[in-house]
Amino acid sequence: MEIVIAQDAAAGARAVADEFEQVLRAGDGAVLGLATGSSPVAAYAELIRRHREEGLSFAGARAFLLDEYVGLPADHPQSYHRFIREQLVDHVDLDSSTVISPDGAAADPAEEAERYDAAIAAAGGVDLQILGIGVNGHIAFNEPGSSLASRTRVVALTRSTIEANARFFDRAEDVPRHALSQGLGTIREARRIVLTATGEQKAAAVAQLVEGAVSARWPATVLQLHPHVTVVVDEAAASRLELAEDYRAAR
Ligand code: F6R
Numbered sequence: 001m002e003i004v005i006a007q008d009a010a011a012g013a014r015a016v017a018d019e020f021e022q023v024l025r026a027g028d029g030a031v032l033g034l035a036t037g038s039s040p041v042a043a044y045a046e047l048i049r050r051h052r053e054e055g056l057s058f059a060g061a062r063a064f065l066l067d068e069y070v071g072l073p074a075d076h077p078q079s080y081h082r083f084i085r086e087q088l089v090d091h092v093d094l095d096s097s098t099v100i101s102p103d104g105a106a107a108d109p110a111e112e113a114e115r116y117d118a119a120i121a122a123a124g125g126v127d128l129q130i131l132g133i134g135v136n137g138h139i140a141f142n143e144p145g146s147s148l149a150s151r152t153r154v155v156a157l158t159r160s161t162i163e164a165n166a167r168f169f170d171r172a173e174d175v176p177r178h179a180l181s182q183g184l185g186t187i188r189e190a191r192r193i194v195l196t197a198t199g200e201q202k203a204a205a206v207a208q209l210v211e212g213a214v215s216a217r218w219p220a221t222v223l224q225l226h227p228h229v230t231v232v233v234d235e236a237a238a239s240r241l242e243l244a245e246d247y248r249a250a251r
Contacts, residue, residue, distance in 0.1 A: 001210060001223070001224065001229045001230070001231055002229070002230045002231070003210060003231050003233070003238075003241075003247035003250075004230060004231065004232045004233070004251070005233055005234075005235065005238045005241075005244060005247060005248055006232060006233065006234055007235075008234065009042055009198060009234060010042070010046075012042065012043075012196060012198065012232050012233070012234055013042035013043045013045065013046040014046055015230075015232045016040070016042075016043035016046075016130065016194055016196050016232050017043050017046040017047050017050060019128060019130075019192070019194045019230060020032070020043070020047055020128060020130075021047075021050065021056055023127050023128040023192070024056060024057065024058060024061060025056075028060040029060050029061065029062070030060075030061040030062075030127050030128070031061070031062050031063070031064070031123050031124060031125065031126050031127045032061055032062070032063040032064075032126070032127065032128055032129075032130075033063070033064055033065075033066065033126040033128065033129030033130065033187075033190050034063050034064070034065050034066070034084055034088070034099070034130060035065075035066050035129075035130050035131055035132050035140075036065065036066070036067075036080040036083045036084055036087075037132045038132075039132030039133075039196050039197060039198065040087075040130050040132060040196060041087055043130070043196065044087050044088040047088065047092065048088065048091040048092060051091070051092040051093065056092075057093055058092045058093050058094035059093050059094075059095075061094055061098070062098040062099070062100070062123060063084075063089075063094065063098065063099045063100065064100050064101070064116075064119070064120050064123070064126060064182075065080055065081070065084060065099070065100065065101035065102070066080075066129075066131070066139075066140040066141075066181065066182050066187070067080060067101075067102065067140045067141050067179050067180060067181040067182060068080045068081060068101045068102040068103070068104040068179060068180050069104050069176040069178070069179050070104050070109055070154060070176055070177075070178040070179055070180055071104060071105070071176050071178070072104045072105065072176060073104065073105040074101070074103070074104070074105070078168055078169055078174075079101075079104060080101055081101045081104075084099060084101070085099070100116075100119060102116045102152065102180035102181075103180075104176075104179075104180060106180075109154045109178075109180055110153070110154060112180060113151070113152040113153045113154060113180055114151075114152070116152045116180070116182075117151050117152045117182075117183075117186055120152075120182075120186065120189075125189055125190065125191065126189070126190035126191065127190070127191050127192065128190065128191070128192045128193075128194065129187060129190035129192070129193045129194070130193075130194050130195075130196070131187070131193060131194070131195040131196070131220075131223075132195070132196060132197065133195060133197050133202060133205050133206065133209060133220050134160070134161055134164065134205065135160060135164060135201055135202060135204070135205055136158065136160050136161070136205065136218075137205045137208055137209065137217070137218035137219055137220045137221070138158075138161065138219050138220070139184070139187060139195070139219055139220045139222075139223070140181040140182045140183075140187060141155050141157060141161070141179040141181035142155070142181060142183065142184050142187075142219040143155065143156075143157070143158045143161065143219070144158070144216065144217050144218065144219060145216050145217075146183070146184055146216055146219050147183070147184065147185075147216065148184050148185070148214070148216060148219075148222045148225075149183070149184065149185040150183030150184050150185055150186075151183040151185055151186055152180065152181065152182045152183055152186050153180070153181065153183060154178055154179070154180055155178065155179055155180075155181050156177060156178055157175070157176070157177055157178065157179060162175045162177070184219055184222045187222075188222060188223075188225065188226055191228065192228045192229075193223060193226055193228065193229045193230070194229075194230045194231075194232060195209070195220070195223065195229065195230070195231050195232070196231075196232045196233070197231075197232075197233050197234075197237040198233065198234040198236065198237050199234070199236050199237055200236040200237070200239060202233075202236075202237045203236065203237055203238070203239045203240040204240055205218065205220065206231070206233055206237045206238065206240065206241065207240040207241055207242070208220070208221060209221060209223065209224075209231065210231060210241060211241060211242055211243065
């Protein structure tokens with residue numbers, strides 16, 4: 001893993017945007033893996049700025065979202081389908097019809113999960129996947145106990161995730177209890193991964209991700225088995241890393 005301890009939020013956002021820029025400039029038809037939640041928003045804003053001011057183009061790229069709430073139609077204000085359009089897609093030259101998310105309103109969510117994995121494979125796989133991390137170490141909605149080989153599937157959200165996500169809804173009772181989520185095995189197939197985290201509340205999960213044993217207890221630790229992962233954190237999220245000085249020195 002490459003560990004980037006950014007001096008401030010803007011530097012972290014630039015480091016994440018650099019990864020996207022490399023993939024987008026490498027050639028036509030990049031397949032991006034996009035995350036929602038608050039962690040990637042600053043990087044998305046930086047990408048929008050580069051698009052507007054520096055001519056960074058998303059033309060020809062396609063994208064797959066990590067996950068979607070079960071029971072929310074695509075146009076629901078809290079759906080991830082809508083979130084990614086508001087935070088990124090509507091502001092760059094990425095064709096919205098090529099930005100795919102699991103259909104949370106599908107009549108048969110299990111069938112939808114299988115279809116989704118097949119669609120990613122048919123697109124040739126993901127070139128660059130951006131990830132956040134939950135305070136309990138989840139990536140996408142792979143909660144503790146998820147199989148490290150799991151595929152896209154219907155998952156039940158844990159109480160801690162429901163509480164964490166309640167801030168986006170009027171009432172905690174409105175947070176859906178299930179999601180369609182790419183599996184850990186699916187995510188691992190991305191050719192390149194950048195995970196970003198900020199704030200003290202993520203410090204324990206980041207310490208496990210980088211320095212813990214690979215275990216379903218902390219699902220993000222599966223990324224230790226991937227050959228091309230960059231972890232971009234701020235000082236607060238890095239505060240429990242035992243070897244922070246070594247990571248700084250290595251850069
Ligand atoms: C979002 C996702 C989640 C979040 C995680 C962190 O698509 O899959 O795993 O990345 O819950 O959320 P934030 O960034 O809001 O702290």
